[in-house]
Amino acid sequence: MKGLENKNFIPNLSFDCVIFGFNGKLLKILILEYQNTGLYALPGGFVETNQSLDDAVKQGVKDRTGLDNVFLDQFYIFGEVDRADPAYMKRLLVANNDDTEENSWMLERFLTVGYYALINYEEVTPEPDHYSDSIGWYSVDELPQLMMDHNKIVEKALQVLRNNLSEKLIGMNLLPQKFTMKQLQMVFEAVLDQKLRRTTFQRKMLSLDILERHEKLFQGKAHKAPYLYSFK
Amino acid sequence: MKGLENKNFIPNLSFDCVIFGFNGKLLKILILEYQNTGLYALPGGFVETNQSLDDAVKQGVKDRTGLDNVFLDQFYIFGEVDRADPAYMKRLLVANNDDTEENSWMLERFLTVGYYALINYEEVTPEPDHYSDSIGWYSVDELPQLMMDHNKIVEKALQVLRNNLSEKLIGMNLLPQKFTMKQLQMVFEAVLDQKLRRTTFQRKMLSLDILERHEKLFQGKAHKAPYLYSFK
DNA sequence: GGATTATTGTCATAAAAAGAGACAATAATA
DNA sequence: TATTATTGTCTCTTTTTATGACAATAATCC
Incomplete structure (x- = not known):
């Protein structure tokens, strides 16, 4: 996949980000749609071997959504053995003509770290990266079916948001x-x-x-x- | 290291566990002391490639402390690039005569997932594993200096324990x-x-x-x- | 055995916070 | 100028929390 060449990544570890926005009425989440696949997913990515996890997420969010300087916080690591069917990744690689030997590491098992972000809906215009057809806001109660366990990840993020968040944090960022x-x-x-x-x-x-x-x-x-x- | 041969582990990922107990007066934490090193550490370990993270931690805690069936919950993943100086791991390997090529993967960068456990101080007798001289309870405000960033990990665990824990959970398990x-x-x-x-x-x-x-x-x-x- | 002692369970009262509604002020409209 | 819906504030009620008081009581000490 473009952008992933010549980089050394920590194997078997990814991150996925639940980006919350508020349109004045409803709580929304940013979802990517992958080209030629009909697959919907959370923006995510990998961690370079010489990069801190927080930095990787910050950079990844910027690369995939065009959003910079967002408030980010990790909330969980998903470590089930079969949480993400590699068949999904295969479809993505095939759709991008990237189904090569050198990309086969992406077909392994991945543990993923969940992050959430809170952003001001009005001040930003998300831009999809080159792997994605589109990026769009979806109401939390009208999400499409997401690939892998991404719906579960969103659920968990919502739980954390509802339980652990201070007045100031919610308001300041949304x-x-x-x-x-x-x-x-x-x-x-x-x-x-x-x-x-x-x-x-x-x-x-x-x-x-x-x-x-x-x-x-x-x-x-x-x-x-x-x-x-x-x-x- | 004994017990680690013939196993395939997820590279660059470990876990560390902050095991809380209550002696009737003070909140305590289980700390291991490694043989011939004078190094103190949290019990931790690695995740096998075909093992869920939760299972790995459960098994690891059992192997390293002798404690079974403990309440466990993950609270954070520590992903700084230089959070753990590989020199510590080197010392452990040397002390165990395990400083071999095949163990060199342990000298790489590791991200570590922090778990905490709550256990009933009276009902258990922790037993150190073969890498460790001893295992002992230390009051949270009288911890020895721990290796790598383990003191930081304890701090974060305490924070989470104080903020997010329900009445029932604390009492039930401690x-x-x-x-x-x-x-x-x-x-x-x-x-x-x-x-x-x-x-x-x-x-x-x-x-x-x-x-x-x-x-x-x-x-x-x-x-x-x-x-x-x-x-x- | 009766007085003593420290701890426990519960009640009484006061103080603080939350629930629920009332109402006047007010920015634009008709 | 009257109308309208929203906003900021106030009042009264209800609920929750704080603080102290007090009787009950299990063991000890004469």
Whole structure:
């Protein structure tokens, strides 16, 4: 595969990245579609022998999606023996005319490290790399069938996101710099997949002392204008 | 090294296990001392090519400590390029007269998956394997200097334990089947490294509806006898 | 055996947080 | 200027947590 030549990779180890974005209403995930295969997958890659895992993921995400400087965190390593059927990789190689001896290492068993990313939906335009037909946002509850165990990986990422994430992290990374209280609430509702009470939520957020209040936002709608906030 | 011959391992990948126990007062960790080296380390090992990661760790923990059937959970993969100086491994091989060509794969870079275990201090007697002089419990705040980045690994395990662990998990695995409310509180205080209020703690635990009350425990001391509890 | 002692289980009250609704302020529209 | 829906804040209620009090009690000490 183009881009993979002349590189030494740690064998049997890959990473896959669940990139979350928020479109204002729904929690979304970035999915790649591979050329001539109809296969959908999470953006992932391999680790060079002289590269730290975190750096490999950062670089890989940039190469495959065009996104730079995203917040990344690992959440699990998937180590089942048969978690990823090599037949999938075979199809990818064949579709790219890369089904050569020198690429046969890709057909072995792989353990994969799961990372998730939180990005601001509005500020970026993902660009597919040359292996992929397209890259697109999919709602977490309307994902296509993904190859290998990628659906499972997404499930686990969601679990972690719901359990372990602080208020600040979610908001900081999924929203623009300045946002309204309503937007903040909607991010939480999308992540937690449950409705929250407006007044309670607002009181809670303000009491946490992590927000800074700015000018009002005039939306051109027939209502009272909300304040804009940012994280301190 | 004995036990490692004739096995195919996933290259460049290891695991290390932080095994927590509770002696009634302090949170402890199991540490191995390698023969003729003075090196202290976490019990760890490698993953066979046809073995799931979880199984490898389960088996490895059993082989190296004699402990079977322990609660295990992965918490992080450490992927820095220079996290583990191969000089340590060299010393271990030399000390065991295993410094051969066929073992040279152990001198490469390794990424390591961190697992933690919670075990009942009283019910087990760890036994060191043949590479190790001894295996012993060390208080988390009185650890010796460990080889490679193992002190860091312990730190991270503690963080995770403090943040992500449910009431039930801590108690179930670090205490005997039946225990008093006081014991339960002391486990929590040891893990969280902070004092808790007795009445609040008791009310909270009882309200969670995860405890079953049994007969009283007569300790032969001049006080009211506490009830014994177990997890439902 | 009766007084003593320290610990345990539970209750009482106070303080803090969350739930649920009311309402006035207000930006644009008609 | 009246209308409309949203926002920020306030009130009252309910629930949860904090803090202290207290009686019950198992063993010890005279």
